Amino acid sequence: MTSEIPRKGLLMLLVALGLTKGGVVKASRDQLVNCTCENPHCKKPTCQGAWCTVVLVREQGRHPQVYRGCGNMNPELCLGRPTEFVNHHCCYRSFCNHNVSLVLDDVDPHLPLILGPVLALLILVALGALGLWRVRRRQEKQRGLHSDLGESSLILKASEQGDSMLGDLLDSDCTTGSGSGLPFLVQRTVARQVALVECVGKGRYGEVWRGSWHGESVAVKIFSSRDEQSWFRETEIYNTVLLRHDNILGFIASDMTSRNSSTQLWLITHFHEHGSLYDFLQRQPLEPQLALRLAVSAACGLAHLHVEIFGTQGKPAIAHRDLKSRNVLVKSDLQCCIADLGLAVMHSQGSDYLDIGNNPRVGTKRYMAPEVLDEQIRTDCFESYKWTDVWAFGLVLWEIARRTIINGIVEDYRPPFYDMVPNDPSFEDMKKVVCTDQQTPTIPNRLAADPVLSGLAQMMRECWYPNPSARLTALRIKKTLQKLSHHPEKPKVTH
Template identity: 70%
Template sequence: MLQGAIGSFLLAVLTFAQSFPEEKVTCACDLESCNNHTCQGKVCFVSKNLDSGKVFKKKGCLGKDTQLQCSSSEKEYATRCCNSNMCNENMNIFLEAEVQPETPTSLKNLLLMILVPLLAFLVIGMLLALSCWKLAQHRRRRLLFQHNNLGDTDLMLKASMAGDGVLEDLLNEDCTTGSGSGLPFLVQRTVARQIALVECVGKGRYGEVWRGVWHGENVAVKIFSSRDEQSWFRETEIYNTVLLRHENILGFIASDMTSRNSSTQLWLITHYHENGSLYDYLQRTVLDTEICLRLAYSIICGLVHLHVEIFGTQGKPAIAHRDLKSRNILVKANRQCCIADLGLAVMHSQGSDYLDIGNNPRVGTKRYMAPEVLDEQIRTDCFESYKQTDIWAYGLVLWEIIRRTVVNGLVEDYRPPFFDMVPSDPSFEDMKKVVCTDQQTPRIPNYLYSDLILTALAKIMKECWYHNPSTRLTALRIKKTLKKLSSSLENPKQDC
């Protein structure tokens, strides 16, 4: 019906146009009134009509008011005109654009301009995040599963079949990964799987320490809590990449991420020392001058080994501990000490001048923090600054040791540094006031000055506590001084 109405309308228009004797053109025509599919008029036209989604096209010729009729372009009806003979024969040339979807081109372009870059940024961001995550996972797995050559397989079989003393034998042979510290990686995982936990021997903010047994030998298993994963990862990284074998550094055996009791546990397996930490040892033991000096000298030997850089293919970077305290020092059966807990350590190599501070958000122990750390003036980009904070802490550990040394029948009960100046669990501000504002240091009992060795140790302590970090003693200087004191104790007739 609509098509008939349009046809009647166009016929009326054509009839009206033909009543004027003007110059005419011959046009293609498909109306009922057209003869031989042509007509004559002022202009030729093509039109389209939309009905129920379908397009109906017509062509013919027009007379008067062509400007008004040819400019028609509504939602459902449009007309296009031309003014040469048979110019409307191919109507698709004129109407092709009209049958496209009705969404405005400008709106589509606007949507494309907004959505395409947005989607691109989202995809790129997701790919970068995925790449970073995979890199971190690969780095962690590399620490735990990497092995250097096929010889590791033989070592794994040797470790699982050998009897007592196998740990000492393996650690003493040239069968390590090149770190000179722990066992080869495959052996590490074999050891970890075969350890039986016996008893919990210590707890701290990091987690727990257990005594374990492997092939009849005692080992220490430090189990980190999940919130302290960075400390476990940092210690594992340092032990597995650095030449750390030294009698005054805690002996490393293996590191593993294992699953027990339906949960993931982070293990660090080391040598076991039944005397426990220096903190525990001093609580229950009084010392003579010889043992006091032995403890002090062995600690500084371990610190020197950390601080010094060893050059060469089998070398090591310089290391600063950053959390030295009596709880992080263990007492061996021979009354020498070894330094433990490298979770906050920083490394530096002169060749590359690269300072590796790790990625651990945990800070050191407030009671042992140096003034420049408490007032936040430490040069965090300078490795020497971290070594100087270790010296401050060493002076406090030395103070703990000499207080438990008997002189003329007198000895002090064990107390932590600054016990009479701050609460038992001091805050950062508590320590800052005492150390930075008041510039106080632990008090040294007067009776200790009646002993020449302890007098010399007291002098060393004070030179560790200078507020200007650059004026403090170095670990090597302290070691040389204590070595002379040891010689004088062994040979009292000689001058020290």
């Protein structure tokens, strides 16, 4: 008699413990966790489920194998005791199964005799749970599409009236009680009705496409597989935080979908044909009042992120952590909105909980504050992250000011520190310039000839103080820029 699990028994065990490619968990987003995925059915190094699982199994003719993945169906399976051929562990925080080590117990040699009945019971429990989940999912889908969510009637109403269907969908009372304004089922339905039209941008993050949904343009950001944590984070923030604001990129839907036999991570947002501020500045020299309009609107977006709003329609404070001209979009009314929350951190005063997410990606080196480059930033202090945003915002102001026409003179677009570091600077390149040499971008003397631009110049300097706590706050930047726009002849920059 062998005490090892046969291959057929292993597959049954993996099915029972949720470590196969079976159904998707139907749960609200804040109940899901991200897990390390290492088993024969993993298509990617991570998966998403109701909990994370580690299973150690001794199979016929093989050394003990460790399988990691997501549990989805029956939490009672987590309560089983270890044996000499199976041990398992369940946990409920993201990636809590990554470094777990298990051992096999020495037990009574007659225990394998009960393996068959135990596996059969596990399979029956799992199949029963799966059947119940499918019934509930079918009922939920029918309820959702035709009554509670009201999506069909919204689309029909918009079609009859010739209005914007997205506008109707997003402005309706059809909410989840979270920040997104759209239930998950409607998000997924919208996502699967989007047709990709043209690629409008590519980068290390993936691609951005202009898509079409019922004749309306939307932006579709398709994340690369190595940046999937940014998709998880942005999806999480948009679905749990009220972020409807003129100067924050409008979120429509998020979906993990299978296309061309591979999994794609989509984030669907409003489409802005002018593209990023980086693109806009390359094409367009600015009159002083347009420069101020862009700066004020971007500051309004940053101030909204940074502020905590209390109440049922409130939001935690958010720090962006990757602010740059490529992550600021220009709308058709020539106002800016801030995009890309894949690195954002959140903080609530009430709980004093700092949520930094699980993203290993770092920000853009060219825009890093000195305390980040010399690794002196206090990562346990939320204010520290806001101060790094302000440093980066000062660099964005510099990019705007440089492209502004004064007395008929304007300079070509250049990125910050263009004359001090290579095109793709390393961490060490930036550290030498910003920390060792304590350099900041050169502010053109001609800015002093214009009251608006001289105000912007002073503001940049106050965003670049080496001491982070001495820098302006986003709210002060916003208020000062608004004063400049109302009284451009008599600028008053608050110190």
